[in-house]
Amino acid sequence: MKYQGSCHCGKVKYEIEADIEQVIECNCSHCSRKGYLLSFIPRSNLKIASGEERLQTYTFNKHSIKHQFCPDCGCAPFAFAKDKQGIDTAAINARCLEGIDLTTLQRIPVDGRSY
Numbered sequence: 001m002k003y004q005g006s007c008h009c010g011k012v013k014y015e016i017e018a019d020i021e022q023v024i025e026c027n028c029s030h031c032s033r034k035g036y037l038l039s040f041i042p043r044s045n046l047k048i049a050s051g052e053e054r055l056q057t058y059t060f061n062k063h064s065i066k067h068q069f070c071p072d073c074g075c076a077p078f079a080f081a082k083d084k085q086g087i088d089t090a091a092i093n094a095r096c097l098e099g100i101d102l103t104t105l106q107r108i109p110v111d112g113r114s115y
Contacts, residue, residue, distance in 0.1 A: 005097045007070035007077050012051035014077065016041060016092055023094050023105050028112030030060060030067070034076065036093050037102065043088035046078060061115070065091065 003020070006013045023037040031038070051070065058067040058076070069076040077096035083089045094100055 003097045003100060005077055005092070007051070007073050007075035007096065009070060009073035009075070011054055011072055012068075012070045012075075012077060013049040015047045015049060016090075016097075017045045018092070020092075020094060020097075020100065021106060022108055024110045025107045026110040026112040028061075028115070031112060035095065036076075037095055037105065037107065038079075038091045039094055040083070041090050041092060043080065043090045046090040046092070 001017070001019055003016050003018065004013070005016065018039060018041045020039045023039050025037055026032070030036075054070060054072070055068045056071045058069060059065065065079050065081045067076050067079040075096065077093050079091040079093075081089050081091060094102060094105065
């Protein structure tokens with residue numbers, strides 16, 4: 001299924017191809033403060049339509065996930081990382097997708113605080 005997404009101010013817009021039925025809800029200091037509901041997809045399934053040049057990057061802890069955010073509104077719609085096999089991955093913040101009913105998604109708790 002195709003989804004459209006954006007940051008809050010709309011300067012960063014993107015499209016993903018994914019079947020999102022479940023998301024992870026991590027309790028690490030970053031995810032819990034921002035309320036992320038994340039779905040991981042192949043990086044090639046994320047197409048940035050506008051604002052890519054505007055994106056800023058935030059990393060913390062092991063610096064393995066590159067959280068992308070809009071410097072104008074502060075919204076972080078996705079992040080980049082590599083999975084355990086070294087494949088480029090995008091972590092999509094489901095809260096930034098249009099037309100998705102968050103109440104229908106299975107939430108998988110992840111104990112990121114203990115990593």
